[in-house]
Amino acid sequence: MIKVGIVGGTGYTGVELLRLLATHPQVQLQAVTSRKEDGMPIADMYPSLRGRVALAFSAPEKAKLTECDVIFFATPHGVAMAQTPELLAAGVKVIDLAADFRLQDTAVFEKWYKMPHSCPELLKEAVYGLPELNRAAIKDARIIGNPGCYPTTMQLGLAPLLKAGVVDAGHLIADCKSGVSGAGRKAEVAMLFSEASDNFKAYGVSGHRHSPETVEQLGKLTEQKIGLLFTPHLVPMIRGMHSTIYARLTKELDNAALQALFEDAYKNEPFVDVMPFGAHPETRSTRSSNMLRIALHRPNDGDTVVVLVVQDNLVKGSAGQAVQCMNLMFGLEETTGLMHVPVMP
Numbered sequence: 537m538i539k540v541g542i543v544g545g546t547g548y549t550g551v552e553l554l555r556l557l558a559t560h561p562q563v564q565l566q567a568v569t570s571r572k573e574d575g576m577p578i579a580d581m582y583p584s585l586r587g588r589v590a591l592a593f594s595a596p597e598k599a600k601l602t603e604c605d606v607i608f609f610a611t612p613h614g615v616a617m618a619q620t621p622e623l624l625a626a627g628v629k630v631i632d633l634a635a636d637f638r639l640q641d642t643a644v645f646e647k648w649y650k651m652p653h654s655c656p657e658l659l660k661e662a663v664y665g666l667p668e669l670n671r672a673a674i675k676d677a678r679i680i681g682n683p684g685c686y687p688t689t690m691q692l693g694l695a696p697l698l699k700a701g702v703v704d705a706g707h708l709i710a711d712c713k714s715g716v717s718g719a720g721r722k723a724e725v726a727m728l729f730s731e732a733s734d735n736f737k738a739y740g741v742s743g744h745r746h747s748p749e750t751v752e753q754l755g756k757l758t759e760q761k762i763g764l765l766f767t768p769h770l771v772p773m774i775r776g777m778h779s780t781i782y783a784r785l786t787k788e789l790d791n792a793a794l795q796a797l798f799e800d801a802y803k804n805e806p807f808v809d810v811m812p813f814g815a816h817p818e819t820r821s822t823r824s825s826n827m828l829r830i831a832l833h834r835p836n837d838g839d840t841v842v843v844l845v846v847q848d849n850l851v852k853g854s855a856g857q858a859v860q861c862m863n864l865m866f867g868l869e870e871t872t873g874l875m876h877v878p879v880m881p
């Protein structure tokens with residue numbers, strides 16, 4: 537059994553990890569931290585876990601994290617990097633759901649996250665945790681920088697086009713929408729019911745920290761220089777993410793050939809569903825599951841390909857992807873504990 541610890545178990549990705557790991561056949565939950573709820577039984581806070589998780593939250597300083605095989609950090613940016621050197625020295629693997637280990641360039645991290653990086657020497661070793669594009673490296677990793685939710689949709693939506701060299705990589709557009717749980721469980725006025733429901737708005741239009749992460753990773757797929765316009769929006773739903781991605785074709789390709797590019801790229805991927813050409817994927821078709829669905833369109837048979845991508849931000853967009861990485865790091869079948877059917881309606 538893999539001994540697992542979770543730092544930040546009271547938050548939305550923390551409880552999602554708990555939901556997935558509670559039924560994972562190879563996992564034993566050892567420690568789940570909360571600074572505010574030290575001693576509280578986890579199932580008292582989350583009754584969905586009654587009868588499934590017997591542990592109580594413990595304060596981070598009391599939790600015996602170095603006795604675990606792997607620690608998931610479901611915490612704000614900056615928490616994982618402070619503890620990772622000590623954990624690695626004790627032989628513990630680290631999967632950070634925040635951004636401490638996503639970017640390779642320390643200066644880029646410090647610019648976007650507005651804090652110094654406390655262990656920049658580990659950025660070279662850290663592996664970007666997107667299994668569909670980085671599986672071999674994940675298997676051997678000690679530190680995973682789990683991707684952001686928006687970047688997961690943008691990369692999986694664009695990878696087949698960039699790898700095949702059939703689009704202008706300098707002028708990519710991603711118009712993305714997230715449910716409110718993407719902002720986490722912390723109290724914030726903009727996320728109150730009366731503020732976020734019955735409302736729709738863009739944010740971060742002049743620059744969002746998921747742009748540098750996405751550009752860095754997309755740059756590995758092509759010789760062209762990446763130019764990306766990324767606009768996130770907040771939609772009044774709890775879970776779910778919908779990204780509409782536009783790319784200009786630079787090669788003559790009919791719709792069947794375009795579709796074949798995606799079907800070939802993802803034919804062996806258990807968590808990427810390429811829907812029929814022209815389909816309209818719905819966020820709810822992925823709800824509570826690790827599935828990401830993609831559909832292609834070619835408006836007016838012109839030279840723009842539109843890629844629609846949906847996922848659950850809390851599963852493939854964070855906790856599910858992190859468990860997928862853990863399975864790879866410990867030599868398990870990648871799908872272990874992750875084959876839930878989405879919840880519809």
Ligand SMILES: NC(=O)C1=CN([C@@H]2O[C@H](COP(=O)(O)OP(=O)(O)OC[C@H]3O[C@@H](n4cnc5c(N)ncnc54)[C@H](OP(=O)(O)O)[C@@H]3O)[C@@H](O)[C@H]2O)C=CC1
Nearest residue numbers: 544546547548549570571572610611634718720721722854
């Ligand atoms: N929500 C989403 O859809 C996604 C989130 N992410 C990333 O995952 C991470 C977690 O997100 P999310 O679950 O939404 O966040 P939440 O705000 O819901 O939860 C944060 C958790 O971290 C704990 N925490 C906060 N500060 C510290 C600290 N200094 N030391 C130890 N624990 C701390 C909190 O518990 P307590 O205060 O009791 O200690 C809480 O359990 C973030 O970095 C986020 O950017 C990534 C992809 C998608």
Ligand SMILES: CC(=O)N[C@@H](CCC(=O)OP(=O)(O)O)C(=O)O
Nearest residue numbers: 633634635684685714715718719
């Ligand atoms: C709706 C909403 O607010 N979403 C978050 C994305 C959360 C996430 O995945 O990002 P990080 O892990 O990089 O913080 C945001 O835009 O900040």
